[in-house]
Structures are given as structure tokens and as C-alpha cells.
Amino acid sequence: MSTSTRLLPKDRAAAALRVLGVVAFVGVAATVWLGLFVTPPDEFMGNLVRLLYIHPPMAWVAFLAYGVATLGSLLYLWPRTRAEHFDRLAGASAEVGVVFTGLTLVSGSIWGRPTWGAWWVWDPLLTTTALLFVLYLGYLALRRVPGEFHVRARRSAIAGLIAFVDVPIVYFSVEWWRSLHQAPTVLNPTTHKTYVHGSMAWTLLLGFVSFTLVYVWLVAHRYRLAKLQDLEDTEGLEAALAERRAEAVTG
């Protein structure tokens, strides 16, 4: 196989990633334009409703990211599917998930200050989301603890599975406990009704799709970076071996 044919799939992947980045950027720009300038103010919240075109998509992407990280961890732990790329995928997705969880907390706090009169309340949903953020920060810290690759990957995968237990608790906390935070409005699991309509619903839907594309783009880049870092470690190791051999010859 020639070099050019071997590089072709990589080039295609890079081109696809660039296209994905452009589509995600256009989608986010459209969401911002519709959210800030086209959609009407809400009957009760006024202009503050515009923050809800970005806040729920942030939370959704965080859940998605942790779901993918958990899937990667499971596939790594399962002996038949164990492969380095599943560990890398789990790490990349969890890191992006932490960014989106942080943005969920900050955007929610900015919305809560004028709505509830406080930047932060110890509401079950907020508290469990903050716990989720800290759990996955711990997961990322654990990934950086030095060690043999498979040992590090296995303990990270187990930690990832433990951290994921908090995700359903976050989601159902508004149902299980008396919460200040409102129940889901897009599709309420209890009433099975949608409380968003017209241009507001379409803008919110576009926000969900656009930020999901942003997530995929970020994870792809983080995955490639992790792969390069692993390759760098291997290359550095090979260079060290070669230097030792050179020393053996000269010495």
C-alpha cells in the first residue's frame, strides 16, 4: 500500500471534522441570533427566557458526554472489547462533559440571580449537579496519576462508572424531592406535555442540535490530542532506548 492511499482516510477524517466544525459554528450562531433577536420575550420571565436557549442544551450535552464516557469505560473493562481507544474516548468525553457541566452551573446561576434572587441555592438539582462536576473533576485528576497504561485505564474506567451513578440522580431529583428548580418543560415525564411552542421551541431544538455538534467536534479534537500524547510518550521512549544503545556502543 502506498503512502498516499494510507493517508487518504486520515485526510477524509480531518476534512469531515472541519465541515462538522463549520456546521456546528453556523448552528450556534443561528441559535444565538434567534434566541437574542427573533424569539419573543416570555409572558412570565420576560427576556430572561433567552438564557434558556443555551442552559438546557448545556445540561443535555453534559449528560450525553458522561453517557459516552461510561460506554467507553464499560467497553474498556469488558475483556473482549478492551482497547486503548475506548479509554481515550472515555477521557475525552468526560473532559468535555466537565466543561459543559461547569457552563450549566454558571448559566443557571446567572439565570437564577434575577429569577430566584440568589446566585446559588442548595436545591437538590443544583447540589447534585455540583456534586457531578466535582466527581468528574476527580475522575480527570485520577486519569493524570502516573502509572502503567492499562492499570491507569482500568482504575479510571471504574471511577467513571461510579461517578455516572450521580447522573440519573441529577435528572430525577426534581421529581424525587421538593425542588425550587422547575420540572422539565420540553417534554414533561409526568404530564407528557410540551410547554414550549412556536419559534421558542424551534430555537431551543436548534440549540440542542448545535451544541451536540459542538460536543462531537470538541471530543474528536480531544481524542486526537490524547492519541498524539500517547504517541509522543512512545516515541520518547523509543528515543531513550536508542540513546541507551548508543551509549552501550560508545561506552
Next chain:
Amino acid sequence: MSGYVEAGYVVVLGTLGTYGITLMVRERAARRRVGSVATAARHRLRPAFSAAPPDPSKDADIRAQAGDVSTPKRPAGEGSGPGTFS
């Protein structure tokens, strides 16, 4: 419109933009480093490869220090201690 709305959008978009650009810059730098390390290993040290055959025991020590996956495990007692010298 209240300042809260603008602040929310600036924080979210600014953070995602900064994170995305940081990832791209780090990826590019890593790609450069990998290229330079590989080139150095191939060109600068080529005579050493041809002059001396690899010493698996030394390689194993270096790999073990680096936490490498493919560290060849030496059976207990082999290569050291009495009884292995023949």
C-alpha cells in the same frame, strides 16, 4: 434586555470558543513534537541501531521506568542470582 442575558451568552460562548481553540493549538503543538521526536530518533541515532544489537534487559529497564505496556516480564530468578550463570 437585561445584562444577565448578555453575560450568560458571553460566558458560554467565550468558554467554549477558548476551550476549542486551546485544544486545536495543543493538538498542533503535539503533532509538531511527535514529528520532531520521530525524526530525531530516525536520523540522529541511526548509526547506533546498526552498530549494536538491542539489549533486551536494558530496554526492559527503560520501559519499566516509563510505565510502558509492553514491558517484557523476566521470569523470577532468571537473569540474576546464582544458578543462572552457565
